[in-house]
Structures are given as C-alpha cells and as structure tokens.
Amino acid sequence: MEIRGILISILAPFENHIANGGEKLLGNASSIKRRPDGRVYISGQMQRHALFSALDRLNESDPEKGDTFVSNGDGITNLVERDLRADLGGFMHPSRGDYSGRRTAPLSVTPAVALNPSEIGRDLLIRIKTNVKGAHAYPDGYIIRDAETSSEAADESDQKQALATKEFSEFDLMHMNFFLDVSSLGISKAFKYEKGLNIGKKYFKHIPEAERLRRARLFLQATRLLTDYANQARNATTGEPQQVLIVFDNVLSRKASRYFTAHPKERSNILSELDRRDARYFLGDDKGDISVAQAYASALEFLQDNSTILFDPSNNATPLTFMEAFGRD
16 A cells, blocks of 8 residues: 555543643633633644654664654754654744755644543642741751751741642543654655746655655654653643544545544544545554554554555655755855
C-alpha cells in the first residue's frame, strides 16, 4: 500500500487536571481554558508541545537516530535533514535573506476537547511563612521549628503568608487528533515563476527513504506517550489513549477524525468509506477485546511491512539538505 496520510484519533481520560491553564482572570485565581458550552479544551499549541516532547524522548533512545535531534520550540532550525521539529513542525524565518525561509508543517493537530461539559473545581493554594521566630536557622537555609527553645531564632521574614486559588476539571474524556501529510515528510515543494506567473513546481527530497519511514514510526509512537502538559511537574497529567483509531490512508483525508464524536451509523459509514478505497485502519479500546497497545503494535507492524511504502512526490530524488535546495550565495 502507498501511504499518503496518517491519522491518529484518540480518546484519553484526564482526571483532576488543568492540562492547559488560561489567564488569571480574577487576581490570584488561575482559570482553566473552556469553551462557551462548558467543555474544557487543550490548545493545539499545547498538543504540539506534548507530541514533540514525546518525539524527542523517543528519538534520543532510538539506536537509528544518527545525528538527528528535536530543536526547542523557541529556536527551530532549518535543518530539515537533521531537526525533526523543523521537518514535521515547519518553520518561518522571515529575516533570513534571499532563500526560502518558510516550511509548511506536514504535522497538524486539533485541540483536545472534552466530550461532555466539564465539572470545574477550585483548589486552594497557600504560601506558608517559614522563616519565623522560635526556629533554628542554618546557613544552608534549612530551619527546624522549636517553640520552646531558648536558642537564637531566625529573623522574622518580611514575606507574608499568601492565598491563591486554581481551577481544575474533575474528569474529562478528551478527544484529540493528529495528522501527518506523508507527501511533505522530509520533502519540500518549490515553485517556478516566469514574469510573475507560476509555470511549474519541483520537489526536493532531504532525507533517504529509511529515515522517512523511521520518522513516521516515531510520530505514531509519540501519539501514545503524551505526558508533558501544563503543571506536569506537580500533577501527573497524562494524555495516553484509552481508545484509538489509527488510519493509513491512500488519499489526504481527515474525515475519520470525527469518528469518536459521531453517531453509530456515521461511524459505520466512515469505516465503510475507508474500506472502499482500501485504506488500512486499526481500532483499539482498553475496555474492549482489542486493547490500545494491540492496535499500536498492529499499526507499527503494518508500517514496517515490506509491501508498505510512503508516497514520494520527488520520485526518489537524490537527497539534498534544505540549504542546498533553497540557499542563496
């Protein structure tokens, strides 16, 4: 099968979370982002952050990584041949001079949205004043309270005790989607102009086919390991799927992204449409007969099968670096 698009649609349970916090609307009251219908959501930007964090960890532990890396979101390079964020996530360098300093991302995501209206609670946060009279103070900053001691006490701190509140959502089954345009994976498209008119286009390949396949595999694996959300250092928030639909498509279609929010009859028709064009899909449900882990294992096995190929609009051109293809002297 020739793959042109890879879609992963997920349902993931979030408990007692503020996976994507909003602005402090009421002084010290931190709010959680939610839609007008009362359902909380996680922005597409946060979804991409969580995905690239997972991608980075997987790439670092991959024995086939070579000299590849995942750049920070605030310092994306144009090294498509080495930087996985530059390749999958795209970039825009408008001040780079004559060369084409823009790349449209092959990877696209939807915000994660709760299936049902959310129940919002409020958590009380207290900053306790610690440097008080009646406590032993030590040079390294540690103190031991002892109200009855006659030893010298630490000086009383000027820092006041503070109170703040933080919103959280009790439980949400979050729906999210990730899509990879395989025709742009490791490949760039250029246009030819004459007198201001576009008369043709050309594709430049930046990485060999084995590396394209490896990056598609890492993308698929990363969608199963989403953990780096807001407040992750304090709350063990996870976006790991409870249900998943993985689609390897021979056209660029995202219609299956609404599978989990559709009526049962529409779900059936979506799968029938995939069958009619010989697309391959894998369904997993941790509460069903085929688990999420089994669905991912079957999808990875299919991706690595010798009969599976990634669509290559460059017709297997000799790989060039991004600057070799678009650079200017």
